[in-house]
Amino acid sequence: MTLLGIVVVIIGFALRFNPLLVVVAAGIVTGLAGGLSMERILTIFGEAFVKNRYLPLFLLTLPVIGLLERNGLKEQALSIIGKIKAATTGRLLILYLFIREVAAAVGLTALGGHAQLVRPLIAPMAEAAAENKFGPLPENTRNKIKAFSASADNVGLFFGEDIFIAFGAVLLMKGFYEQHGIFLEPLQIALWGIPTAIAAFIIHGTRLFLLDRAIQREVQQALTGSPGAKELNNHAN
Amino acid sequence: MLISLDHIYYVLGALIAVVALLSFLDKNNPKRLLTGTFWGLYSIVFLFGTMISPVYMGVLVIAMAVIAGFGGVGTGRHEEATLEQRTAKARKLGNWLLMPALLIPAVTVFGTLGLKDFKLGGLQLLEKANLTLVSLGIACVLALVFAMLLTRDKGLQPVRESRRLFDAIGWAAVLPQMLATLGALFAAAGVGEVVAGLVSSAIPVDNRFMVVLAYGVGMALFTMVMGNAFAAFPVMAAGIGLPLIVQMHGGNAAIVASIGMLSGYCGTLMTPMAANFNIVPAALLDLPDKNGVIKAQVPTALILLTVNIFLMYFLVF
Numbered sequence: 001m002t003l004l005g006i007v008v009v010i011i012g013f014a015l016r017f018n019p020l021l022v023v024v025a026a027g028i029v030t031g032l033a034g035g036l037s038m039e040r041i042l043t044i045f046g047e048a049f050v051k052n053r054y055l056p057l058f059l060l061t062l063p064v065i066g067l068l069e070r071n072g073l074k075e076q077a078l079s080i081i082g083k084i085k086a087a088t089t090g091r092l093l094i095l096y097l098f099i100r101e102v103a104a105a106v107g108l109t110a111l112g113g114h115a116q117l118v119r120p121l122i123a124p125m126a127e128a129a130a131e132n133k134f135g136p137l138p139e140n141t142r143n144k145i146k147a148f149s150a151s152a153d154n155v156g157l158f159f160g161e162d163i164f165i166a167f168g169a170v171l172l173m174k175g176f177y178e179q180h181g182i183f184l185e186p187l188q189i190a191l192w193g194i195p196t197a198i199a200a201f202i203i204h205g206t207r208l209f210l211l212d213r214a215i216q217r218e219v220q221q222a223l224t225g226s227p228g229a230k231e232l233n234n235h236a237n
Numbered sequence: 238m239l240i241s242l243d244h245i246y247y248v249l250g251a252l253i254a255v256v257a258l259l260s261f262l263d264k265n266n267p268k269r270l271l272t273g274t275f276w277g278l279y280s281i282v283f284l285f286g287t288m289i290s291p292v293y294m295g296v297l298v299i300a301m302a303v304i305a306g307f308g309g310v311g312t313g314r315h316e317e318a319t320l321e322q323r324t325a326k327a328r329k330l331g332n333w334l335l336m337p338a339l340l341i342p343a344v345t346v347f348g349t350l351g352l353k354d355f356k357l358g359g360l361q362l363l364e365k366a367n368l369t370l371v372s373l374g375i376a377c378v379l380a381l382v383f384a385m386l387l388t389r390d391k392g393l394q395p396v397r398e399s400r401r402l403f404d405a406i407g408w409a410a411v412l413p414q415m416l417a418t419l420g421a422l423f424a425a426a427g428v429g430e431v432v433a434g435l436v437s438s439a440i441p442v443d444n445r446f447m448v449v450l451a452y453g454v455g456m457a458l459f460t461m462v463m464g465n466a467f468a469a470f471p472v473m474a475a476g477i478g479l480p481l482i483v484q485m486h487g488g489n490a491a492i493v494a495s496i497g498m499l500s501g502y503c504g505t506l507m508t509p510m511a512a513n514f515n516i517v518p519a520a521l522l523d524l525p526d527k528n529g530v531i532k533a534q535v536p537t538a539l540i541l542l543t544v545n546i547f548l549m550y551f552l553v554f
Contacts, residue, residue: 002431005423009463013510020408021306023415024299027422034426039292041422046294048421050286053246054370055413060249060377064337064384066398070318071388072327076334079327107342114518123522143524147533150518155537158502162495165349165369168413169467173494176471180479182490186369192495199544204537
């Protein structure tokens with residue numbers, strides 16, 4: 001019965017209700033199923049919400065980031081990356097993966113992101129790099145490059161941020177153990193994120209490296225698929 | 238003690254309060270009253286969180302969820318700098334623009350490591366128990382002052398820019414905190430024990446590898462269901478990590494937490510429930526396949542999950 005809250009979460013998300021509402025509903029259902037009174041449930045909501053006020057402390061960086069954006073932070077970042085002559089899609093995304101992971105590891109999680117950087121900057125640059133090399137791209141290939149651009153942001157962020165001692169997840173883990181009488185320094189937890197961070201970079205970096213070959217293959221297949229190109233191909237044989 | 242975490246909360250509360258006020262006044266936001274109320278309620282959490290009785294705070298939290306849940310949090314209109322203005326500024330300021338952003342982690346690390354026992358007039362300068370968070374708060378304030386001097390933008394401009402970003406993030410800013418709250422309710426209702434019971438009956442608990450495997454895969458699966466590793470962690474750690482790996486087999490608690498959480502992140506890469514990482518970017522990038530980003534990530538996630546489980550097995554004991 002106490003697992004009823006999990007069912008609420010699954011159904012709520014599947015029906016695309018607002019996540020905040022789903023979480024609150026799941027909390028109430030779980031509490032009631034666990035035999036707690038409504039008053040007790042409200043108290044836990046209030047207590048836990050106030051106790052976890054440190055999680056949104058990243059909001060304090062927004063005035064700085066907002067001000068810098070207004071003054072051309074993104075444009076400056078573009079000009080820096082533009083000077084690096086990384087010619088291929090794969091290499092460009094590996095570089096972004098690396099920068100994103102290292103920046104997240106020192107707490108700069110706000111530098112990057114899908115809306116701020118991937119859509120306006122990274123994905124177009126990755127597409128342009130492939131076009132420079134292979135000419136016009138098939139639609140599928142173009143979408144694949146976009147999807148991999150988004151993936152580089154996610155993988156870099158996720159496996160970098162846990163190394164930063166002030167990151168929410170690290171503090172959440174510290175808080176969890178404290179409730180159970182085990183006291184850890186954030187640094188102890190953060191350090192053990194490093195092996196996985198290195199593995200994530202190697203694994204996803206390798207896949208991005210192989211992406212260049214996949215793009216080349218797909219472009220060639222598309223060319224041999226069209227009648228004119230087939231003829232060219234026959235002549236070549 | 239001169240500067241405590243509460244002071245930092247007041248600064249954040251004040252920032253959100255001004256954002257709420259600007260939202261109220263934004264006639265171009267059709268939902269300005271509800272949007273303003275949402276942020277207004279949120280600022281109360283930081284300004285008066287510990288003074289108000291938890292029961293009423295609970296009601297406040299649910300009110301926020303209801304406002305957001307029925308689409309009450311809208312986006313206002315923002316007077317953004319044009320591309321030409323931004324490019325001109327970037328050319329003028331150059332790499333100096335990166336400095337305030339880099340100042341935040343630099344000051345945070347300096348405060349955490351360097352000011353641990355620093356006293357001013359016999360008083361401890363920074364609250365020791367929350368050294369990193371207090372340092373982070375101070376770093377943000379210093380970086381803001383530096384950024385304002387650098388860009389010569391004055392007055393409310395940083396808050397206006399913050400509201401632009403607050404609007405872009407919307408109710409999602411509150412989600413991590415809400416998920417932590419769900420974790421507390423799961424703990425109070427004994428969900429961890431139920432999961433532990435189910436796991437114990439399903440696997441041989443005296444086999445170290447099987448326990449680590451169940452914990453790692455459980456974190457990934459539960460994260461896929463909840464859409465967030467933060468919500469999965471308290472349940473799986475209370476159910477398997479702490480009682481079975483740490484207490485029964487004597488594993489290292491820090492490693493159990495860290496690699497467990499990162500196994501959860503492998504789940505985040507594979508689920509549409511993690512909407513802002515997987516579904517939102519698919520929409521932002523105009524992908525015809527809503528799951529396109531997930532499909533690009535699944536192989537990485539599965540390989541990395543395997544690596545995590547072996548890392549945990551070899552490092553934790």
